[in-house]
Amino acid sequence: MSDTRDRLSFLVVSLAVVIATYLIFGSTAIVVLFAIVSLQALREYLTLTHTRRGDHWALLAAFFVVLPFQYILIGVDWYGMSAIMIPVYAFLGLPIVSVLRGDTTRFMERIAEVQWGLMTCVYCISYVPALLMLKIHAFERSGLFLIVFLGLVVHGAALVYSAVQAITDHRIKEQHLGLEVGITVTAGALIGAALSSFTPFLIAQACALGALIACLGLAGSLVMEAVKRDRRVDDWRRSTSSDRGTRGLLDQLERLVFASPVFFHLVRFWWAI
Amino acid sequence: MWRFFVDVPSKNGFIAALAGSLLRGFARLVTGVRGRGVGNGPPINPAVYFANHTSHGDFVLIWTVLPPQLRKHTRPVAGADYWSVGRVRPWLARYVFDAVLIDRGKLDRASDPMAPVLKALDAGQSVIIFPEGTRNQSDAPLLPFKSGLFRLAEARPNVLLVPVWIENLARVMPKGEFLPLPLLCSVTFGAPLPRTPNEPRPAFLVRAASAVTALAPMEA
Numbered sequence: 001m002s003d004t005r006d007r008l009s010f011l012v013v014s015l016a017v018v019i020a021t022y023l024i025f026g027s028t029a030i031v032v033l034f035a036i037v038s039l040q041a042l043r044e045y046l047t048l049t050h051t052r053r054g055d056h057w058a059l060l061a062a063f064f065v066v067l068p069f070q071y072i073l074i075g076v077d078w079y080g081m082s083a084i085m086i087p088v089y090a091f092l093g094l095p096i097v098s099v100l101r102g103d104t105t106r107f108m109e110r111i112a113e114v115q116w117g118l119m120t121c122v123y124c125i126s127y128v129p130a131l132l133m134l135k136i137h138a139f140e141r142s143g144l145f146l147i148v149f150l151g152l153v154v155h156g157a158a159l160v161y162s163a164v165q166a167i168t169d170h171r172i173k174e175q176h177l178g179l180e181v182g183i184t185v186t187a188g189a190l191i192g193a194a195l196s197s198f199t200p201f202l203i204a205q206a207c208a209l210g211a212l213i214a215c216l217g218l219a220g221s222l223v224m225e226a227v228k229r230d231r232r233v234d235d236w237r238r239s240t241s242s243d244r245g246t247r248g249l250l251d252q253l254e255r256l257v258f259a260s261p262v263f264f265h266l267v268r269f270w271w272a273i
Numbered sequence: 274m275w276r277f278f279v280d281v282p283s284k285n286g287f288i289a290a291l292a293g294s295l296l297r298g299f300a301r302l303v304t305g306v307r308g309r310g311v312g313n314g315p316p317i318n319p320a321v322y323f324a325n326h327t328s329h330g331d332f333v334l335i336w337t338v339l340p341p342q343l344r345k346h347t348r349p350v351a352g353a354d355y356w357s358v359g360r361v362r363p364w365l366a367r368y369v370f371d372a373v374l375i376d377r378g379k380l381d382r383a384s385d386p387m388a389p390v391l392k393a394l395d396a397g398q399s400v401i402i403f404p405e406g407t408r409n410q411s412d413a414p415l416l417p418f419k420s421g422l423f424r425l426a427e428a429r430p431n432v433l434l435v436p437v438w439i440e441n442l443a444r445v446m447p448k449g450e451f452l453p454l455p456l457l458c459s460v461t462f463g464a465p466l467p468r469t470p471n472e473p474r475p476a477f478l479v480r481a482a483s484a485v486t487a488l489a490p491m492e493a
Contacts (some may be wrong), residue, residue: 039455043305047457059454237307237457238490245291 004162010252011155015148019105027132031149032127035071035079037130041121041250042067044236049113054103058094062114066090069262074126077133086123091115100190120257121250129213134264134272136200149199149206150213150263153191154255157214160187181218188214200271209266220258224250248250275382289368296369297337300330302457305447308338311462319399320433320465322347323422325415325485326350326403327443332370334439335401338460347399350390352377373400387424393428401437406479411447414486418478426468426477434466438488 021029043161051059070255073082093195095111114174128150132143163182192210196203223240299308332349340346353374356358356366368371373393377384391415402425404418426434429439441458465485 027381043457044454046454047441051444053444053450055452056447058452060452064456233490 003027004159004166004248007155007159007162011159013152015151018147018151019144020106027129027143029073030143031075031134035068036073037249037253038067038122038125039063040173041253042117043263044248044250045117045121046114048231048233048236048238049110049117050106051113052105053111054102055098055110055114057101058097058114061094061097061122062090062118062122063067066094066118068161070122070126071129073114074133078131082126086118090118094118105223111147114249115190124261125253127264128256131267132259134268136267136271138271139200142200145198146263146267149192149195150196150256150260153188153210153213154259156191156219157184157188157210158217158255160191181215181229184214184218188212188217209263212266213263216259216262217255220256221254223258224254286359289364292365292367293421296333297435298335300333303396303453303455304330304334304442305394305455306334306337306458306460309459310338311338311343311460318475319346319397320392320435321340321396321422321425322399322401322435322437322462323481323485324401324460325403325409326405327409327439328446330409330446330449331439332401334442334458335437336370336458336459343399345403348393348403350375350403380402387421387428391428394425395431404478408448409443414489415482418482420474420478422481423474423477428431430468434458434481435486436463436466436488437461438463440490459490461490463488466472 018030018033021033024046030162046059046062070082073085082129098107098111128147131150134146136142139265161180164183172230189207189211191214192201192206192208193203195210196206199206201209228236236250237246239247282352291482312427322335324331332351336344336347336349337464349370349372351370351372351374351378355375356362356372366374373389377386390402393400402422404422406419407416409416415424422434425432437456438461440461441456444454445458446453463484466481469480472480
């Protein structure tokens, strides 16, 4: 039950924060908010990697150059650059910075870890505020509604699944992946359909998009779960019984990481003007 | 009134207490440090906290996660040669950290360098020491312990010996770098080291060192 409560409170609080930030301070504040979210996610992620002293400058650059620059690109609506800055320039540039320090121990592993962190914690998360860039015909404040749609569908579907688990007294375990996919996708489709009147999508379109992003969210949580298992931690803050309930922020964002870029590209391709 | 915001050793005045609070706030902001097992340790002074040493910030992190009522009575043990230089360091050492300064020099050592530490323990205060003696920059988790801890343990058999593991600070601020990385740190306190009567020095030091490394998070 605590899992359900945890998800529900995160969903409510984060939506309230995003909507309030947007209405009070505007879209630039949303970009800043997600830059801070990225920063926290990236530090949680990199804390559990095995980088060495030779990566110090590359990691400094990741935190204080790449991350802010990505969000500045989002803020100034430069889509062409924000889409390639990290996968091209950061991915080529940071290993150069690392190699200049001359330490080649586990080099490939180290650069791969840093790149995966930037990919998930900065690049993918930045697609959430990037939704504000999209202009949709005859639809004001479309960005905010798209963000709310994304958050409600992805987290709502996860919430439905953990509620089902709680109701059935946890008889559904992880090995029933098929069932989890089924419940998540159905919940995503239904939530999407229910929200369609607040979005530029027709009911069928909202239904299909909802199913897709809920499914991607689930896939994202499975991947990040595997990363955590590899590092032998239960959550990104390695919380113990003494600090119960304060898991990492990245634990809450895993689903968004995989869902947001795909959602962005689909909307941009089919709906944006 | 200000005591409400800045918890205090009031004897050292407002500025020192404020500097301490700012320093701890900064440490929390940069490292997000979490203390683990602080509450399950015995809150009875005096104790000798002994920890791994990788960075100048080690002591500050332990100091930050200690609950205020313990922190008030806990003093770091530091080298007099480093902390006596200039104007800021002696002030910090004396008023902000309330450090026990010991003479690390090998020559012309007139008195026992551990005497000030024993004096602090006798006065009911706890101390923080780094038995490796210097910052560890090797790939090994811990350097061999120097004998100071053993001598403290022998001289004061009733003092609690609490092992502490500081995780990640070496990556936040490696020696020789001047900009810290905002990675997350944690400070783990273990159960007090059991005392074994007549234990030889090398065996004791190995046992103490493994009590510290046992607190490191298990990872692949």
